[in-house]
Amino acid sequence: MGVSGSGKSTIADHLAIRIGWRYEDGDSFHPASNVSKMHAGQPLTDEDRWPWLRAIAAEIDRTCKASERAVIACSALKRSYRDILVHGRRDVRIVFLDGTRELIASRLIARKNHFMPPELLASQFRTLEPPTADERPIVVTIDRTVDIIVEDIVSQLNLERP
Ligand SMILES: Nc1ncnc2c1ncn2[C@@H]1O[C@H](COP(=O)(O)OP(=O)(O)OP(=O)(O)O)[C@@H](O)[C@H]1O
Ligand SMILES: O=C(O)[C@H](O)[C@@H](O)[C@H](O)[C@H](O)CO
Secondary structure (H helix, E strand, O other): OOOOOOOHHHHHHHHHHHHOOEEEEHHHHOOHHHHHHHHOOOOOOHHHHHHHHHHHHHHHHHHHHOOOOEEEEOOOOOHHHHHHHHOOOOOOOOEEEEOOHHHHHHHHHHOOOOOOOHHHHHHHHHHOOOOOHHHOOEEEEOOOOHHHHHHHHHHHHOOOOO
């Protein structure tokens, strides 16, 4: 989880390869109307996001039922959004990609060929409710290389433990 440009797709992809899990991008669960809206520079509302989050929750349930493992990139900015994804599912862990607005803005400006315009970053930060301790989040700071961030997540995931 994290705001647009915090590195969700990049880190999820590399993490999934590193630990041999499937990678899914939450962006692919958006209805076309949501993508057009973001492309046009309009922030999504809660009503836009509920069906999208429910579709991702259904994907999590399919994955668990099939005894598979996946890393899913999803902004999940508010606690109420994460509750849809996590509630009652013991095996779901949240990884929060934490960074300053300045750093993320500079990465968004440099990024090419993406539907999300950098102008939406302010609304992403306004909406963001960082995870609290009771969510047991894995928090990683993003001012480091992708490989170092991935290794940090792997060690905090404690995968060897039963
Ligand atoms: N640790 C890093 N160091 C340097 N550049 C990075 C790092 N992580 C991501 N980037 C770059 O920052 C940009 C934003 O990353 P990415 O697209 O993965 O973010 P995102 O959170 O998935 O964004 P969105 O939610 O808008 O899809 C990309 O161009 C990516 O290559
Ligand atoms: O909740 C949201 O505002 C949206 O989901 C965005 O965060 C996009 O999904 C994405 O991160 C941009 O590519």
